[in-house]
Amino acid sequence: MTAVVSQRPKPSGFRISKRVLPYVLSLPALLVCIGILIPFLTSVVYSFQRYRLSQPWARQFNWGDNYISFFTDPKFWNTLKVSLLYAGTTVVLELLLGLAIALLLQKRSTLNNFISIMLLMPLMTAPALAALMWKLMTNPGFGVLSYLASLIGLQDFRWASSPSTALFTVVLVDIWVYTPFIMILLLAGLRSLPTQPFEAAALDGVPRSFVFFRITLPMLTPYILTATLFRLLDSIQQFDIIYAMTQGGPGDTLTVFQVEAYLNFFQSTNVGRSAALMIILWAITYFLSNIFIKNWLRLRERARGQA
Amino acid sequence: MEHTSLLERILRGAALTLVVIFFMFPIVWIFMMSFQTNETILRIPPQLIFEPTLANYTALITGKLITAAGTLDIAFMRNLWNSVFLSTTSVAVSLLLGVPAAYAFARHKFRGSEDIAFTLLSFKFAPALLVLLPLTLYFQKLGLANTYIGLIWVYQLICLPLILWIVRGYFEDIPADIEYAYRIGGHSWFATFRKIALPLAGPGIAAAGLLAFIFAWNNFVFALVLASADKQPVTVGALAFITSSGIQYGQISAAIVLSITPTLALALYAQRYLVEGLSLGAVKG
Numbered sequence: 001m002t003a004v005v006s007q008r009p010k011p012s013g014f015r016i017s018k019r020v021l022p023y024v025l026s027l028p029a030l031l032v033c034i035g036i037l038i039p040f041l042t043s044v045v046y047s048f049q050r051y052r053l054s055q056p057w058a059r060q061f062n063w064g065d066n067y068i069s070f071f072t073d074p075k076f077w078n079t080l081k082v083s084l085l086y087a088g089t090t091v092v093l094e095l096l097l098g099l100a101i102a103l104l105l106q107k108r109s110t111l112n113n114f115i116s117i118m119l120l121m122p123l124m125t126a127p128a129l130a131a132l133m134w135k136l137m138t139n140p141g142f143g144v145l146s147y148l149a150s151l152i153g154l155q156d157f158r159w160a161s162s163p164s165t166a167l168f169t170v171v172l173v174d175i176w177v178y179t180p181f182i183m184i185l186l187l188a189g190l191r192s193l194p195t196q197p198f199e200a201a202a203l204d205g206v207p208r209s210f211v212f213f214r215i216t217l218p219m220l221t222p223y224i225l226t227a228t229l230f231r232l233l234d235s236i237q238q239f240d241i242i243y244a245m246t247q248g249g250p251g252d253t254l255t256v257f258q259v260e261a262y263l264n265f266f267q268s269t270n271v272g273r274s275a276a277l278m279i280i281l282w283a284i285t286y287f288l289s290n291i292f293i294k295n296w297l298r299l300r301e302r303a304r305g306q307a
Numbered sequence: 308m309e310h311t312s313l314l315e316r317i318l319r320g321a322a323l324t325l326v327v328i329f330f331m332f333p334i335v336w337i338f339m340m341s342f343q344t345n346e347t348i349l350r351i352p353p354q355l356i357f358e359p360t361l362a363n364y365t366a367l368i369t370g371k372l373i374t375a376a377g378t379l380d381i382a383f384m385r386n387l388w389n390s391v392f393l394s395t396t397s398v399a400v401s402l403l404l405g406v407p408a409a410y411a412f413a414r415h416k417f418r419g420s421e422d423i424a425f426t427l428l429s430f431k432f433a434p435a436l437l438v439l440l441p442l443t444l445y446f447q448k449l450g451l452a453n454t455y456i457g458l459i460w461v462y463q464l465i466c467l468p469l470i471l472w473i474v475r476g477y478f479e480d481i482p483a484d485i486e487y488a489y490r491i492g493g494h495s496w497f498a499t500f501r502k503i504a505l506p507l508a509g510p511g512i513a514a515a516g517l518l519a520f521i522f523a524w525n526n527f528v529f530a531l532v533l534a535s536a537d538k539q540p541v542t543v544g545a546l547a548f549i550t551s552s553g554i555q556y557g558q559i560s561a562a563i564v565l566s567i568t569p570t571l572a573l574a575l576y577a578q579r580y581l582v583e584g585l586s587l588g589a590v591k592g
Contacts, residue, residue, distance in 0.1 A: 021496065025411035026423060028404035032467050033426050035460075040433070042441035104323055115327060117578050122330050124574040125567050126525035128542045133337050133563055136556060144336055144353045176330065184585055233432045240527040244546055258436050258528075265440050278437040289432040293425075 040282075046275035053269035066276035075252060075260075079277070083256040086167065087236040090174045095228055097175065098182030105183075106190050116187060123180040127173075131244035134173045135160070160246050163253045170254060173241050178234075182227045189223030190216075222295075229292040233285055257281040334567075340560035348556050363561035372558065383562050385537065386544030390566070393530075393540055394523040397459050398516055401466035406512060409471050410504060413478035414486075424471075431468045438464065439532045446533060453535050461529050466519040473518070473584055477511030478504060514584030517577055521570050541566035 050062040070076040101119070105112040122130065137145045138159035149157040160169040193216070201211045239258040242248065248259040255263065257277055264274035311319075340348055342359040366372045367383050412420055442461065443452065451457030481504060489499050505512070527542040534540075536547065545562050574581055 022411040022415035022417045022420070025407040026417075026420065027408075029408040029412075029423055029427060029467065029471055032463055033423055036433075036438055036464065037426070039438045039441040039445065042445075043437050046441065100322075101326055104319060104326070115323065117575065118327065119330050120574050120578060120581065121334060121571050124521060124525075124570045125334070126527065126542045126570070128525075128527035129545060129563055129566055130333075132545055132559070133333050136340065136560065136563075137333060137336060139556075142349045142351065142353070142556070147351060147353055176333065180330070181585070184582055188582070237434045239435070240542075243531075244527070258434055261434075261436050261440070262528075262532075265436075271440070274436075274440060278434055278440070281434045282437050285432050285434065292432075 043275045043278055046271050047279045049272050051271040051275075053271060062272070066272050067280075070276070070280075075255070076277075078252055079255050079257055079260045082167070082254060083236055083281075086171065086174075086238060086242075086254075086256055087232055089167075089171050090178070090235045090238075091228060091231050093171070094175055094179045094182050094231060095224070097179050098227070099186055099224070101179070101183045102186035102190055105187055108191070116184070119180045119183060121180075122176050123178065123184075125177065127177050127240040128244040130177050131170075131173055131241045134169070134176070135245055138169065161250060163250050166246055166250060166253045170242050170245055173245065174235065174238065177241070178231060182231060185227040185230075186220065186223055189220050193219050225295055226292075229288065229295070233288055233292065236284065236288075237281065334571075337560050337563055341557065341564045343557055343560075345555065345557055363557040364565075366558055367561055367565065372555065381548070381558070382536065383541075383544060383548060383565075386539055386541045387565060389534075389538055389544075390524055390540035390542075391569075393455070393458055393462060394520050396455075397462035397466050397523050398520045400459060401463055401470050401519055402512065402516055404463075405467050405470035405515075406474055406505075406508075407500075409474035410478050410500060412471065413475045414483070424475075427468045427471060431472075435528050436532070439529065443532055452533065453538055455538065458530065458534060458538060461533060462523050462526070465522050465526055465529070469519050469522065470512075470515045473515035474508060474511050477508040481507045510580065510583070513577070514580040517573060517580055518584045521573065521581075524570050 047066055048061055048063050049059060050065065051059045105116050125133075134145075137143045140146055140156075140158065140161070143159075146157060146159065158165060160166050197215050197219075198211065201215060236256075237258055238256060239262070242254050242256060242259050243262065246254055248255040248263055252260075258281070261274045261277040261281075264270045264277065339357075341363055342361070343354075343357050344360055344362065347354055347357045367381060370381050370384055372381050411417075412424055439461075446452040446457055449457075451460070485507075486499050486503055489503050490496070494502070524540070525542065526540075530538070530540050530543045534543065536544075539547070541562070545559070545566055548559060548562055
């Protein structure tokens with residue numbers, strides 16, 4: 001013991017550095033926090049101002065006007081409606097499809113592992129580029145999907161360029177990109193479930209639908225919840241796919257929150273309205289992510305406890 | 308053990324085939340389009356058999372598109388280089404800053420550490436434009452608009468939280484006793500970090516770095532808002548490409564193939580790390 005103590009070079013200097021060290025090490029993280037918080041607070045200030053880039057002289061605080069005017073603004077209600085519709089549709093469909101695929105691939109075999117690796121590819125494709133790929137495939141002139149649609153009797157199916165099918169088309173691209181994400185999470189969950197309950201059920205000759213609804217699904221719930229909230233937070237903020245595909249059009253069919261804020265900022269240069277839109281979206285995601293973080297921390301504790 | 312009827316096996320096989328077709332078809336189709344001339348692309352019904360040509364790729368790589376109307380300059384190689392440079396540098400900077408910070412968060416509970424961690428996590432889910440739109444105005448004032456440094460700085464918002472959260476989880480899983488033992492042997496804090504903690508968290512760092520690279524490469528909105536043509540990565544460049552070159556569908560397909568190949572290749576090469584990172588980032592932390 002004495003030898004160890006004497007090996008310490010400078011005890012006093014060491015003690016000071018030990019207290020400071022964590023702060024020094026986490027400084028970058030702190031700086032990023034500040035780097036996020038400053039623009040965030042700026043956005044809050046902007047949202048209470050009448051601020052148009054085209055009329056800088058008329059910039060002044062109008063306090064809640066940006067928010068109050070939303071109540072009577074049909075464009076805002078359209079934004080809210082489309083955003084919720086988009087998020088709801090994509091998450092529900094991706095969850096069902098992802099769960100189905102995960103169940104199909106559950107058994108560990110060379111073929112199943114190979115397929116699950118292949119399914120990573122859409123997820124690794126940049127969403128903006130995925131939208132471009134689908135845009136090429138749904139081109140009315142030569143797109144292969146337009147051709148296939150005409151084969152099954154849908155003559156002149158306009159995909160993203162018709163208001164009635166635009167939402168369907170971007171949801172389809174979203175499903176293509178993000179279903180593998182849910183599939184991977186649920187597959188990891190399915191494969192990590194303890195085997196005893198299933199063996200016991202098989203021994204007792206319990207019907208498989210009963211096993212699925214009473215054993216598999218409840219045990220998988222934490223994974224399903226996590227995947228759902230993760231996707232929900234992402235989906236309600238979708239920008240890349242919709243902007244790359246239609247830029248919010250045709251008309252204002254697909255002006256979800258972020259697209260509408262982007263257009264407000266860069267096209268109508270209405271910074272105040274754009275900031276107010278972002279604050280409302282932030283409030284929605286904050287509410288959702290609080291639910292998520294609480295649930296996630298609990299899961300983490302449980303994972304630690306079992307390990 | 309498990310008795311599956313023939314009918315069920317057929318149904319399962321059919322379902323899996325449909326799944327594979329749905330998820331693979333767009334990639335295969337765009338890949339095929341990239342080897343076709345505009346003439347064969349525009350033919351109806353679409354052709355499965357055609358004479359492959361490398362003309363689209365040579366046009367992109369040489370930057371010269373020869374059409375009947377004359378020669379057109381394509382800056383796509385520039386976009387590709389921007390993507391490589393921005394993603395690599397951002398991830399390198401993020402790892403340099405983020406791994407020690409993750410270690411501090413995992414090992415030392417200090418005042419405010421949970422607050423910082425919580426802020427980062429909750430803003431990971433905040434809308435990107437909320438932060439980006441005021442930043443564009445700041446960047447114009449600071450002279451950072453349309454510079455690599457400004458972009459790399461902003462890309463830290465993508466990479467750093469990801470690396471912090473995934474790597475922190477790995478550091479927490481290393482028993483502290485191993486490190487104490489090494490410290491008692493008379494080694495410095497830094498030696499312990501380098502010789503014990505870093506190698507043990509190696510797979511986690513690799514997974515986090517890989518994911519951060521893919522997210523940086525695939526990012527669209529940051530560069531759309533903050534970069535103009537000469538600094539744009541492929542995601543934004545490919546979009547501009549469509550409008551500038553009109554109806555050169557073969558080249559657009561080739562550009563998409565070149566843009567998605569790096570992330571797909573990385574994902575296939577290191578899929579084990581990737582799946583681990585994705586599930587950890589989501590479930591465990």
